Amino acid sequence: MTKRIVILPGDGIGPEIVMQAVMVLHEIGDKFNHGFIIDEQMIGEVALDAEGCSLPDKTIAKCKQADAVLLGAVGGDPNINRWKNHPTGDRPEKGLLKIRKELNLFSNLRPAILYSELKDASPLKAEIIGNNLDVMIVRELTSGIYFGKKSRVTDAENDEETYATDELFYSKKEIRRILKTGFEIATKRNNNVVVVDKANVLESSKLWREVTAEVANDFPSVTYSHMYVDNAAMQLVVNPKQFDVIITTNMFGDILSDEASMITGSIGMLPSASLGETTLGLYEPSHGSAPDIAGEDIANPIATILSVAMMFRYSFSMEAEAAAIEAAVGKVLADGYRTKDIYTDGFKLVGTSQMGELICERIVNNG
Ligand code: NAD
Numbered sequence: 001m002t003k004r005i006v007i008l009p010g011d012g013i014g015p016e017i018v019m020q021a022v023m024v025l026h027e028i029g030d031k032f033n034h035g036f037i038i039d040e041q042m043i044g045e046v047a048l049d050a051e052g053c054s055l056p057d058k059t060i061a062k063c064k065q066a067d068a069v070l071l072g073a074v075g076g077d078p079n080i081n082r083w084k085n086h087p088t089g090d091r092p093e094k095g096l097l098k099i100r101k102e103l104n105l106f107s108n109l110r111p112a113i114l115y116s117e118l119k120d121a122s123p124l125k126a127e128i129i130g131n132n133l134d135v136m137i138v139r140e141l142t143s144g145i146y147f148g149k150k151s152r153v154t155d156a157e158n159d160e161e162t163y164a165t166d167e168l169f170y171s172k173k174e175i176r177r178i179l180k181t182g183f184e185i186a187t188k189r190n191n192n193v194v195v196v197d198k199a200n201v202l203e204s205s206k207l208w209r210e211v212t213a214e215v216a217n218d219f220p221s222v223t224y225s226h227m228y229v230d231n232a233a234m235q236l237v238v239n240p241k242q243f244d245v246i247i248t249t250n251m252f253g254d255i256l257s258d259e260a261s262m263i264t265g266s267i268g269m270l271p272s273a274s275l276g277e278t279t280l281g282l283y284e285p286s287h288g289s290a291p292d293i294a295g296e297d298i299a300n301p302i303a304t305i306l307s308v309a310m311m312f313r314y315s316f317s318m319e320a321e322a323a324a325i326e327a328a329v330g331k332v333l334a335d336g337y338r339t340k341d342i343y344t345d346g347f348k349l350v351g352t353s354q355m356g357e358l359i360c361e362r363i364v365n366n367g
Contacts, residue, residue, distance in 0.1 A: 002035035006066040010044040011092060012289025013299035014072020020301035020356025021070060021308050027360045028321050044074030044092040054095030060102050068315040069282045073289035105274035105282055107181040108139040112260035117333040118342060121265035135243040135260055138182035139253025141274060143174045146250050170204045172211055179215040182247035186222045192244035193224040196232045196252055236260055261286055268300025268341045271307035273314050281315045283307040297351040300339040302329055305359055328362035
């Protein structure tokens with residue numbers, strides 16, 4: 001089967017890590033007899049430099065025609081801020097927000113996975129984290145308080161009465177589609193969903209609960225419960241192993257997914273996927289463009305390589321291919337190879353390209 005994949009290497013370490021992920025794609029193609037048409041397009045600072053805009057129309061058009069999109073990262077050095085005087089207010093990160101919107105990607109999947117080989121990297125105690133951790137956070141991405149109406153009313157006479165508002169809006173349709181995505185994912189995992197909200201104070205959360213009860217009827221194999229966000233934030237550090245799939249709103253998901261990723265202790269390891277109504281998805285590492293280490297062949301490519309595994313699982317429904325990539329990553333770690341960000345004494349230090357090659361070798365040799 002031939003799949004069309006658009007790659008958007010982007011900025012900083014993006015091109016280096018995407019190159020390794022593309023090698024993995026080809027290795028999987030050879031092993032499982034799939035063809036890939038790979039089309040490279042621009043986004044972020046490189047696009048601003050070359051085309052004057054962070055997301056050229058051609059990139060959007062090509063992504064819309066693709067079966068999946070693989071992104072490296074966008075953004076320049078945050079200490080320089082080259083784009084503060086851009087005439088249209090464009091900046092590299094706007095390209096990312098825009099492509100998610102253009103592709104109508106309303107759900108963001110951020111797994112917090114701790115490989116047993118890296119368990120010492122977690123800031124949590126061994127008895128809490130156990131041997132490994134695998135929590136999937138499903139965050140609503142295109143609605144909620146970040147996209148609601150905003151206002152600022154200035155009181156010239158009494159500045160202390162100046163106020164600002166941010167509307168928190170969710171329609172039943174928006175809630176239903178993200179819940180459906182999350183419940184479906186649970187059926188491919190351990191059939192357990194926790195819907196995180198603040199239903200003791202927010203009307204929108206009460207609506208989330210009503211819609212959850214309706215959606216759950218279609219997923220009889222899935223057990224679900226509700227949890228307030230303040231408790232969820234606490235439970236993630238007290239007993240993270242209780243979670244399988246967490247489904248939540250845009251803002252709560254933003255915060256909880258960062259918290260969950262940090263308890264795994266390794267930013268270079270975590271993939272992500274953004275999905276919509278169709279199988280077209282955008283896959284990218286959870287970290288940024290790391291301009292401080294760009295071009296040095298020391299970035300960890302594993303988050304991007306695991307994003308390719310998610311692409312196989314969620315856009316192509318090819319579980320064996322996804323599992324082959326994950327097994328190869330596990331084997332390389334078990335064999336003691338580490339990039340600088342996950343290195344500790346006694347292990348074998350390797351660079352970006354060598355890590356990619358080692359993973360490819362293990363795909364060929366079945367782990
Ligand atoms: P960052 O994630 O790029 O880097 C944070 C720290 O983690 C740095 O020390 C970096 O060297 C390290 N790091 C990140 N990825 C790594 C990897 N694969 N291997 C080894 N080390 C890694 O976050 P930042 O420094 O806050 O932001 C840098 C730029 O990235 C900014 O322009 C920011 O806007 C952008 N950014 C982009 C995305 C995205 O594209 N999705 C996400 C976050 C930040």
